[in-house]
Amino acid sequence: MWANSRSRFGIYVFSLANFTLSAVTLIESTEKVNDCRDAKDDKFLELALAARTDILVSSDIHLLELNPYRGIEIIKLPDWKVQYLDTQK
Numbered sequence: 001m002w003a004n005s006r007s008r009f010g011i012y013v014f015s016l017a018n019f020t021l022s023a024v025t026l027i028e029s030t031e032k033v034n035d036c037r038d039a040k041d042d043k044f045l046e047l048a049l050a051a052r053t054d055i056l057v058s059s060d061i062h063l064l065e066l067n068p069y070r071g072i073e074i075i076k077l078p079d080w081k082v083q084y085l086d087t088q089k
Contacts, residue, residue: 027051035069038062048072055080 029046036042041062048056049070056074058064067074
């Protein structure tokens with residue numbers, strides 16, 4: 001088991017057994033951005049752009065206030081679950 005703990009956001013535990021190397025894609029940022037009020041969050045925007053993702057799931061207010069960001073929807077996990085998981089049932 002691997003645990004990542006952040007005091008503000010609670011504890012998230014992920015089982016590495018559920019992941020395989022074939023399911024992992026390493027992404028390097030290709031463009032520098034300085035669009036977030038919290039400069040430490042710019043790296044997430046850079047990676048989302050490099051990955052050409054449609055959705056960025058976050059609980060960070062600085063990222064959420066940018067929604068939408070260059071065509072990327074930035075939403076909270078509960079909203080993602082309602083919009084994308086619950087519709088799959």
